[in-house]
Amino acid sequence: MRAVWKFLTSLRLTVACLGCSVLLVFFGTLAQVDEGLWKAQKIWFESWIVIGQHLQLFGWKFTVPIFPGGYVIGFTLLAGLTAAFIHRFVWRWDKLGVHLTHAGVILLLLGQLLTQEFAVESYVDFKEGETKTYAEDHLKNELAFVRDAGGGQEEVIVIPESMVKPGAEIRHEKLPFTVRVKTYGVNCQIRRRGPMVDGPAVATQGAGTQLVVEPRAETTDMDSRNLPYAFIEILQDGKSLGTWLVTPWLGMLGAGAQEIEAGGQKLRAELRFQRYYEPFAITLLKTSNEIYRGTDIPKNFRSRVRIVDAATREAREVDIYMNHPLRYAGLTFYQARMGRDADDPQRGTSTLQVVRNPGWLTPYAGVFIVAAGMYIQFRQHLLKFLGKRLGGTRKGGWGAIAGRLLEIGALGYLLFKFTLKLFGY
Numbered sequence: 481m482r483a484v485w486k487f488l489t490s491l492r493l494t495v496a497c498l499g500c501s502v503l504l505v506f507f508g509t510l511a512q513v514d515e516g517l518w519k520a521q522k523i524w525f526e527s528w529i530v531i532g533q534h535l536q537l538f539g540w541k542f543t544v545p546i547f548p549g550g551y552v553i554g555f556t557l558l559a560g561l562t563a564a565f566i567h568r569f570v571w572r573w574d575k576l577g578v579h580l581t582h583a584g585v586i587l588l589l590l591g592q593l594l595t596q597e598f599a600v601e602s603y604v605d606f607k608e609g610e611t612k613t614y615a616e617d618h619l620k621n622e623l624a625f626v627r628d629a630g631g632g633q634e635e636v637i638v639i640p641e642s643m644v645k646p647g648a649e650i651r652h653e654k655l656p657f658t659v660r661v662k663t664y665g666v667n668c669q670i671r672r673r674g675p676m677v678d679g680p681a682v683a684t685q686g687a688g689t690q691l692v693v694e695p696r697a698e699t700t701d702m703d704s705r706n707l708p709y710a711f712i713e714i715l716q717d718g719k720s721l722g723t724w725l726v727t728p729w730l731g732m733l734g735a736g737a738q739e740i741e742a743g744g745q746k747l748r749a750e751l752r753f754q755r756y757y758e759p760f761a762i763t764l765l766k767t768s769n770e771i772y773r774g775t776d777i778p779k780n781f782r783s784r785v786r787i788v789d790a791a792t793r794e795a796r797e798v799d800i801y802m803n804h805p806l807r808y809a810g811l812t813f814y815q816a817r818m819g820r821d822a823d824d825p826q827r828g829t830s831t832l833q834v835v836r837n838p839g840w841l842t843p844y845a846g847v848f849i850v851a852a853g854m855y856i857q858f859r860q861h862l863l864k865f866l867g868k869r870l871g872g873t874r875k876g877g878w879g880a881i882a883g884r885l886l887e888i889g890a891l892g893y894l895l896f897k898f899t900l901k902l903f904g905y
Contacts, residue, residue, distance in 0.1 A: 516700025525550035577857025584850030591842030656743030688725025767828030
């Protein structure tokens with residue numbers, strides 16, 4: 481046990497972790513060229529061990545046979561820092577700055593872990609006058625079956641995309657049929673069918689009978705996303721009711737969900753972007769899109785929205801614009817993109833980035849604690865230095881009292897402004 485404690489508190493371990501983290505960032509950055517940001521992040525930073533990754537630098541191709549992933553480096557650094565903090569902790573006033581700095585760094589590492597594990601990022605796309613009660617994921621998809629539940633409500637049965645694989649048979653207690661996945665592709669393009677050219681359609685029901693699916697390779701471009709497709713066969717009591725094509729393309733082109741009737745029930749099926757429903761509605765009232773004259777550089781993107789929450793009986797309007805997000809119900813809404821409706825150029829559109837992060841205050845608290853620790857540490861050393869140079873410090877007097885009041889006032893003002901900025905005021 482003593483050897484483990486000595487290893488964790490060793491300065492060499494910290495230096496080794498910092499060196500590995502530098503290499504990790506270097507390799508992860510190179511991987512983005514071929515893998516894209518999201519995939520490279522999964523492989524290098526959101527993993528324990530990285531094995532057999534091929535990279536290239538200035539045309540030179542090489543292989544990293546094995547390397548510790550972000551989780552290994554992060555947890556090792558956190559364990560070492562925590563062990564050193566406990567081992568060397570001595571409660572003395574002249575050590576307060578060092579203790580606060582170490583505690584702040586530990587809190588920053590824990591905050592990053594919380595963000596990595598629990599933060600959810602999605603988007604709300606709407607036009608002026610349109611109301612949404614959900615946000616959509618920009619990477620994940622889902623197979624959804626929707627039925628009317630009466631009273632203006634809908635019941636949604638969602639199948640995760642990870643279960644939509646060729647040959648899979650999907651059953652759910654609320655579905656009156658079995659879903660058999662005949663074909664699945666991670667990305668595609670669709671076009672209208674030419675009967676004399678394309679031959680018989682794979683789909684026998686729905687919009688897919690008039691369309692042709694052209695599979696595409698998985699995209700890693702940050703400015704585009706994968707649009708998957710699947711041909712699903714609906715089985716009831718072992719009898720086939722037909723084959724449908726499902727893909728987010730249908731919703732994007734205005735075709736919407738396709739109706740399936742089975743067991744005396746009518747359901748609408750669609751493969752769509754994964755949705756996160758909220759207990760409130762948000763309406764886009766007006767968009768303001770300003771750019772610097774003679775350039776395409778954005779000057780001010782502003783969305784005027786109305787929040788209506790029936791549970792709390794709250795209804796208010798607020799502006800969301802650059803560096804001024806809206807924080808509501810545990811969510812943070814950022815202004816992401818803005819444009820014009822393709823069918824009506826006079827109608828503005830807006831895209832809000834929605835982030836749910838239970839640990840969003842942790843990084844701010846960590847930075848504040850580190851700053852406080854460094855301030856206390858440098859202040860103590862400065863006073864000692866001045867005391868030696870001036871031959872001792874003079875205690876009391878109006879000058880010392882005024883200096884202390886000025887210091888407290890400046891720190892209070894900075895803390896006040898930081899708090900207002902943090903909460904969007």
